[in-house]
Amino acid sequence: METIVFALVNGVxxxxxxxxxxxxLTLIFSMMGVLNFAHASFYMLGAFFAYTIMGATSFWLALIxxxxxxxxxxxxxxxxxxxxxxxxxxxxxxxxxxxxxxxIEEIVKIVYGKTxxxxxxxxxxxxxxxxxxxxxxxxxxxxxxxxxxxxxIGLWLLLRRTRAGLIIQAALSxxxxxxxLGHNVPLIFMTVFGIGCAxxxxxxxIAGNIFVTDPSMAVQMGPIVFVVxxxxxxxxxxxxxxxxxxxxxxxxxxxxxxxxxxDIFGFLGLTSASEVGSITxxxxxxxxxxxxxxxxxxxxxxxxxxxxxx
Amino acid sequence: xxxPMLKVTDLHAFYGKSHxxxxxxxxxxPGEVIALLGRNGVGRSTTAKAIMGEVAPKGEILFxxxxxxxxxxHKIARLGLGYVPEARDIFPTMTVRQNLILGVKNMRKPxxxxxxQMLDMFPNLRERADNPAGVLxxxxxxxxxxxxxLMGDPDLIIIDEPTEGLAPKIVHRIGDMIAxxxxxxxxxxxIEQKLSIALRIAHRVYVMGHGEIVYSGTPExxxxxxxxxxxxLEV
Numbered sequence: 001m002e003t004i005v006f007a008l009v010n011g012v013x014x015x016x017x018x019x020x021x022x023x024x025l026t027l028i029f030s031m032m033g034v035l036n037f038a039h040a041s042f043y044m045l046g047a048f049f050a051y052t053i054m055g056a057t058s059f060w061l062a063l064i065x066x067x068x069x070x071x072x073x074x075x076x077x078x079x080x081x082x083x084x085x086x087x088x089x090x091x092x093x094x095x096x097x098x099x100x101x102x103x104i105e106e107i108v109k110i111v112y113g114k115t116x117x118x119x120x121x122x123x124x125x126x127x128x129x130x131x132x133x134x135x136x137x138x139x140x141x142x143x144x145x146x147x148x149x150x151x152x153i154g155l156w157l158l159l160r161r162t163r164a165g166l167i168i169q170a171a172l173s174x175x176x177x178x179x180x181l182g183h184n185v186p187l188i189f190m191t192v193f194g195i196g197c198a199x200x201x202x203x204x205x206i207a208g209n210i211f212v213t214d215p216s217m218a219v220q221m222g223p224i225v226f227v228v229x230x231x232x233x234x235x236x237x238x239x240x241x242x243x244x245x246x247x248x249x250x251x252x253x254x255x256x257x258x259x260x261x262x263d264i265f266g267f268l269g270l271t272s273a274s275e276v277g278s279i280t281x282x283x284x285x286x287x288x289x290x291x292x293x294x295x296x297x298x299x300x301x302x303x304x305x306x307x308x309x310x
Numbered sequence: 311x312x313x314p315m316l317k318v319t320d321l322h323a324f325y326g327k328s329h330x331x332x333x334x335x336x337x338x339x340p341g342e343v344i345a346l347l348g349r350n351g352v353g354r355s356t357t358a359k360a361i362m363g364e365v366a367p368k369g370e371i372l373f374x375x376x377x378x379x380x381x382x383x384h385k386i387a388r389l390g391l392g393y394v395p396e397a398r399d400i401f402p403t404m405t406v407r408q409n410l411i412l413g414v415k416n417m418r419k420p421x422x423x424x425x426x427q428m429l430d431m432f433p434n435l436r437e438r439a440d441n442p443a444g445v446l447x448x449x450x451x452x453x454x455x456x457x458x459x460l461m462g463d464p465d466l467i468i469i470d471e472p473t474e475g476l477a478p479k480i481v482h483r484i485g486d487m488i489a490x491x492x493x494x495x496x497x498x499x500x501i502e503q504k505l506s507i508a509l510r511i512a513h514r515v516y517v518m519g520h521g522e523i524v525y526s527g528t529p530e531x532x533x534x535x536x537x538x539x540x541x542x543l544e545v
Contacts (some may be wrong), residue, residue, distance in 0.1 A: 163417060166408055170401045176364055177399035179383035180392075182415035182462055186382070 002133030007256035008249065009132075013141055015248025016148030020203035021221065022228040022240040023155060024196025030172040030235040031189050032082070034090045037097040039200055040222035041104035046070045046201030047208025047217065048112055051119035059122035063147075067201040074197025078190045101218065109215045116214035144206050151202060152241075159237070168192060172235075227289045231296050233306020242304055247289045254285040313375055315340045315466050315497050316361070316391075321369035321379075323353075323360045330356045332521035333369070338466060343488075343498045345508035345529075347543060348518035354501045355396055357518070358468045362386060362393045374465070388415060392464030396471045396501075398455045402444030406435050409443050409454055413461030421463030422494075428457045449480035456487065466497040473504055485510060505543075509533065517542050 025039045046066050053062035077100065085096045120126075121140045128136030159165035171178040171188045179185045204217075211217065228247055232239030262270050262277035270277040296303060314337040323331040331353050338344050348354050360367035363383040371379040378386050387393070401409050410425045429436035434450050435457065443454060452472050459467055469488065473481040485507040492498050492511065502508045508515065509529045517525035517532075519542045525535070532538070 163411055166404060166412055170404070170412055174399050174401060176383065177395065177401075178412070180362055180364075180387050180395070181413055181458070182384050182387035183412075184382075184384045 002135055003256040003258075004253070005132050006135065006137075007252040009137065009141070011249035011252035012245065013144050013148070013248070014252060015245035016145065016152065017203050017207050018225065018228050018248055019241050019244035020148060020151055020199050021225045022232065022244055023237055024199040025225055026229050026232070026235055026237060026240045027172070027192055028196045029229065031192055032086070032093055034094045034097070035226060035229070035234075036196075037094070037222070038077075038100040038104060039097075039196070040218040040225055041101045042070050042074055042197040042200040043204040043207075043221055044108060044213075044215070044218040045073065045104065046204025047119060047213040048108055048117070048204075049201070050205040050208060051112075051117050051213055054119070054122070059124075063202075063205055066205045067198040070201025070204070071194040071198030075190050075194030077197075078193035082193070083186065083189075101222070105215050105218060112215070114215060116212045119209045119213040121209045140210065144210075147202070147206050151199065155199075155237075224289055227293045231289075231292055231303055233303025236303065236305045239303055239305030247292065250288050250292070251285045254288055255282045257281040312340065314338060314372075315342075315374060316499070317370075317372040318357075318361065319370040319372075321357065321360055321367055321371065323356050323365050323367055325356075325365075330521055331360060331367075334518070334522055336516055336523060336526075338497050338499055340465070341492070341495050341497055342514065343492045343500065343512050345512035345515045346499060346501045346518060347503075347505070347508060347515060349543065349545065350503075352518045353521040354518050355470055358393065358395075358470050358499070358501060361468065362391070387462065387464075390463070390465040392459040392462060392467040394455050394459050394467060394469045394472065396474065398451050400443045400446070400451050400454055400458075403442055405440050406443050406446070406454060407439045409458050410461055413458035415462045421461060423457075423460055423463070425461070428461070432457065447480075449476050449484065452476065452484055453487065456491065460491065460496075464496060466499065467491065468499045468501070470501045471503065472500075473502070473507060481507065 021039065021043055025036060028036050028039070049066035049069050050059075050062040053066055081100070082093060082096060085092050125140045125143050127139050129139035129142050130137050159169060167178065167183050168188055168191075171183065171185050172192070175185050178188070208217070224247070228243045229240060231247070232241070232243030258280065260272055260278055260280045262272035262274070265277070272278050316338040318334055318336045321331050321334040322329070334353070334357055336344070336346075346354050346357070356365055359365040361371055363378075363381055363386050367379045369379065370377065373386070373389055373391055376389065378389065378391070401412065404412070407425060410428060414420060429439055432453050435454060438446060438450070443451065446454060456467075456469065456472070472484050472488065476484065481504065488498060488500065489511045500508060500512065509532065512529055515525070515527060515529055515532045516523050517538055524542055525532070525538045527535070
């Protein structure tokens, strides 16, 4: 029982973290029409900036300023990079974001070195908050949950309850018409790109200290975020949300199961001494999202809630 | 003599290598209703798109004396030039009311029309004010698109094929609506196939053929020009 509860809590937290990344990526996809390969690099930048700012001041300032800084860099990338590349078509854009991902990774290696930096959970949040079935749930996990929920509600309010949000949504689907109504579409696109990157940066700030903050964190996170966006339905925020939670829970529940194939399929004569029988369910955790991706692309190419096929 | 509100001189436009506009010249005076007639594919919609900045224009376009050729479309719109495209382009997942809100350019400086006034004028839209615009009928969508553009207080509206695909009764109502808009002093460039509407409300008529203007005159004169109709309009 306690394994399941822990897996659920961690799954939801990880899922919301994935949504922080995938919401920005899916908004940017709606706008550009291509996946931004560099998206997870902004997540990495968030973590490294937070490490630097926290070293000089405090975690709380890092929580505010690191995402803003990442957002500004994102906006500049759109304004001076992508916007110029855009006229040359989707392939050029895709290659641009691909190159950018490597560029950011190499710059991070030059500035921070190739190994992990010591970005830690702030001491004020470094204690066990609650006990569930005798095991501790760290306060920082609860804090992550709050930040993620606040971000979720903030994004929902912005997009659904403000005129600016309406203009953003309309600009993503009908950019020409929105321009003819007098709204500055290039500025809207730059802002959307900036907000998307800032959300990825925020994810980096709150996750970099419980995972590892090193130059490979973008490469590790990138594929899983793509999976979320494709499974959810490309361009759909609701889909990204559902897929984030689904994948978060799926991975954490699988990891929490100690059974091996021999335990499950023992009635077929499978023993734990055999190679197949010794495979544990928990070792399948990392495979599941990609299995889901492949299945979705075959059987439901528009994703869970998307309107268009890839 | 007052200055024209819109003056287009020697306007050219290209789709790839194909030369679509071959030196279009036209003028619209303040408050004037102009019908731009012609067969499909002669460049009427491209003329609208080139003026509105959606297709790259070559040539001179003056709006209220100011050159606008090649400006970004939101800048053109903010000078007071409204555009109702052929595709109508309503925002289907948003409500009728939200569509109208998006027509307002600056919430701090609301225009002549309030959303309530618009809904009073069009009871059909009021009934569906909080429904997604995607469920409206073709005629209602057309009304909504025109109302949305009016929310931005334009001095000139370019309306592209407003009655395409609509039932005859609705066509007549859309014609009335355009005439009503014109009576408020807004100039209109109406791109239309149906002569009945165009001749009923236009002050002047342009006919386009092969990417240029081939005739210009009053509706009265146009009615007598069977030659023009036969050569440039009849299929």
